[in-house]
Amino acid sequence: MNKKISIILCSYNEVHYIEECISLINKTLKNVEIIIVDDNSDDGTLEKLDKLKSIFNFKLFVRKNERGLASAQKKGFSEATGDFVGTIDVNSRDQILHFVNLAAKLEGGYDVAFLSRYISGAGDQRIFLRAFASKAINLASRFLLRIPFHDFTSGIFLMKRELFDHLEIKISGYAEWFIEFIYVVYKKKYKIIEIPYVQKKDDNLSKSKSYPNIFTFFYLGSVYFLRIIITLIRN
Numbered sequence: 577m578n579k580k581i582s583i584i585l586c587s588y589n590e591v592h593y594i595e596e597c598i599s600l601i602n603k604t605l606k607n608v609e610i611i612i613v614d615d616n617s618d619d620g621t622l623e624k625l626d627k628l629k630s631i632f633n634f635k636l637f638v639r640k641n642e643r644g645l646a647s648a649q650k651k652g653f654s655e656a657t658g659d660f661v662g663t664i665d666v667n668s669r670d671q672i673l674h675f676v677n678l679a680a681k682l683e684g685g686y687d688v689a690f691l692s693r694y695i696s697g698a699g700d701q702r703i704f705l706r707a708f709a710s711k712a713i714n715l716a717s718r719f720l721l722r723i724p725f726h727d728f729t730s731g732i733f734l735m736k737r738e739l740f741d742h743l744e745i746k747i748s749g750y751a752e753w754f755i756e757f758i759y760v761v762y763k764k765k766y767k768i769i770e771i772p773y774v775q776k777k778d779d780n781l782s783k784s785k786s787y788p789n790i791f792t793f794f795y796l797g798s799v800y801f802l803r804i805i806i807t808l809i810r811n
Contacts, residue, residue, distance in 0.1 A: 581679055581734070582609040582658030585666050586648040589619040593667040598632050600672050601664075605679070609658050610634035613648040650747040653740050662734035670776060671732050677771055678734040687766040690733035690758075691773035694726040698772035713800045717755055720804050723762045725770060728755040729800065732773070739766065750796070752803040759807050 583601055587594060594612075601610055612634055614622060625636055637651060649663055660682050664671045674691055681689040693700045694714055700707040710729055717728040731751045739745070743760060747753045762768055 578607065579660055579679065579683060580607045580609060580658040581605055581675070582611060582652075582656035582661045582737070583675070584649055584652030584656070584661070584663045585610065585612045586615075586645055586652070586663070587612055587617060587621055587666050588615040588643070589617045589621060590666045591617070591620040591624050594621055594624055595628060596669065597664075597666045597672070598628060598634060600669055601675075602632060604672055605675060609656065611652045611655050612636045613652045614638050615643040615648060616640045644749075645751055646747050646749050646753050653747075656737065656740075659737055660734050661737050661740060662732075664732055668776075671773070674732075674771060674773060675734065681769050681771070682734060682736060685767060686769045687739060688733060688735045688758075688761055688768045689771055690727070690768075691730050692725070692727035692770035693730060693773055693775050695770050695772050698727075699774040701777045702775060703777070709797055713797060716801060717804055721755075721759050721807065723759060725758055725762070725768070727770065728758055730754075730773065730775075735761075749799065749803065752800045755800065755803050756807040756811070760811055763811060 583605070585597065598610060601608060610632070612625065614625070614636065616638055622638065635655060637655065639648070639651070652663070653661055660679060662675065662678065664675070671691065678689040692698055694711065700710060714726060714728050718726060729751060731754045739761065743764065745753075745757055745760070758768065
């Protein structure tokens with residue numbers, strides 16, 4: 577594979593996972609650019625990254641006055657120079673191993689390839705409340721948007737770099753922007769494919785991904801549902 581791949585890592589207090597993540601990306605992908613956008617971690621992540629600079633090649637951007645997943649991803653996309661651009665969770669080695677397949681799909685003619693937990697061969701093994709809420713939002717997205725996809729919230733994907741340049745991708749909020757992204761890309765007649773992925777149990781959550789309570793679920797559920805409605809209105 578000759579195409580350069582830019583991987584965006586959004587970190588906040590990932591000291592226990594960041595080294596393994598960077599190492600595995602370098603072992604899995606050959607022509608790769610790693611871009612880390614950190615929201616001013618205070619658990620030793622930045623000190624760890626400073627030491628890793630002598631071992632691995634990566635770009636680091638530390639944001640001291642801004643936080644949030646979507647805005648961090650947007651920053652990473654704007655700095656990427658690869659032919660393909662994508663994101664993964666810092667604490668998930670399983671996602672990294674899928675990127676060879678995602679890249680192969682793009683080289684085969686697709687414009688976007690993303691991991692899906694709700695198609696044949698996939699699954700969601702997280703605690704019941706998290707899995708149930710995710711499934712409900714994705715069913716609502718599929719029903720209301722009426723497009724043939726199953727996982728609008730995984731957010732683990734690889735896309736051709738020109739999509740970021742040519743489309744007005746409205747990246748905002750947490751991860752709900754991915755719902756509108758898939759909808760717009762599909763309506764613009766780009767080629768999209770879902771790749772089956774099993775999301776493992778919540779047994780290795782980093783500090784930045786604490787177990788939410790029932791009130792958080794209701795709040796996030798309303799945010800995702802609102803993004804579905806906004807997507808329909810402005811597209």
